[in-house]
Amino acid sequence: MSYPHGAEPNHDSLDPAEERRLWQRVGDGDERAREDLVRHYLPFAEAMAKRYRTAREPHEDLEQVASMGLVKAVDRFDPGRGVPFKGFASPTILGELKRHFRDRVWTVRVPRSVQEGIAEVETATSDLEAELQRSPSIREIAERLGKSETDVLDVLEANLNRRPVSIDRTMRTDEDDSAPASERIGTEDSGFELVEGRLTIEQELPHLDERERRVIELRFAEDMTQSQIAAEIGCSQMQVSRILRGALAKLRERV
Numbered sequence: 001m002s003y004p005h006g007a008e009p010n011h012d013s014l015d016p017a018e019e020r021r022l023w024q025r026v027g028d029g030d031e032r033a034r035e036d037l038v039r040h041y042l043p044f045a046e047a048m049a050k051r052y053r054t055a056r057e058p059h060e061d062l063e064q065v066a067s068m069g070l071v072k073a074v075d076r077f078d079p080g081r082g083v084p085f086k087g088f089a090s091p092t093i094l095g096e097l098k099r100h101f102r103d104r105v106w107t108v109r110v111p112r113s114v115q116e117g118i119a120e121v122e123t124a125t126s127d128l129e130a131e132l133q134r135s136p137s138i139r140e141i142a143e144r145l146g147k148s149e150t151d152v153l154d155v156l157e158a159n160l161n162r163r164p165v166s167i168d169r170t171m172r173t174d175e176d177d178s179a180p181a182s183e184r185i186g187t188e189d190s191g192f193e194l195v196e197g198r199l200t201i202e203q204e205l206p207h208l209d210e211r212e213r214r215v216i217e218l219r220f221a222e223d224m225t226q227s228q229i230a231a232e233i234g235c236s237q238m239q240v241s242r243i244l245r246g247a248l249a250k251l252r253e254r255v
Helices: 016-027 031-050 059-076 085-104 112-132 138-145 149-160 190-207 210-221 226-233 237-254
Strands: 170-172 178-180
Touching (some): 016 031, 059 085, 059 112, 085 112, 112 149, 138 149, 210 226, 226 237
């Protein structure tokens, strides 16, 4: 970040008394004092940016984002509250870095309204952290935004789930045990097809004669073999086979 009025000062030369005078001048609207304070704390912002360096994100971009957060912190800071500036500025700079990654690393497409809701909650959270010097509660965030606590919780839930989770990731189960996420993925249950078929057969059974119904029930409801059915109803296995084929042909015609 560059400024038109000269070279960057020696950061170590700004003693507490001089810094207090600069903050007083900033309060009087002195733009040069504001810029001097930004330059003085710029290494602090750049150090925060380094913590979030990744192979995909140019460090220069992160430094620029952190610098923007620093400028916002300078504009919002009230030295009269007795809070150290670095402690006040950290949440604001961190919030800008998080928003940068949020806007650039969306891997799950969500509605624009959800993205805007996340941005509002994160901005309110950052502002409240700076004001309260602690993490705000859901109620405090909701009051700041004029929303219900349920709305804020919904936004936070969407924020947590905006990126896919690897199926190899270990997750905690209801029994407090760890298991791969893949174990929570549902699979197609072949039983549904069997149930549907059985319901269809039961609806059409009244159209069969008594012997045909008995053979169908023994074969498909009780899972008996043709030889077992033959022994049950007192006929040959060949007769059972012929009855079964005839009954199924009738059912196919009606389905």
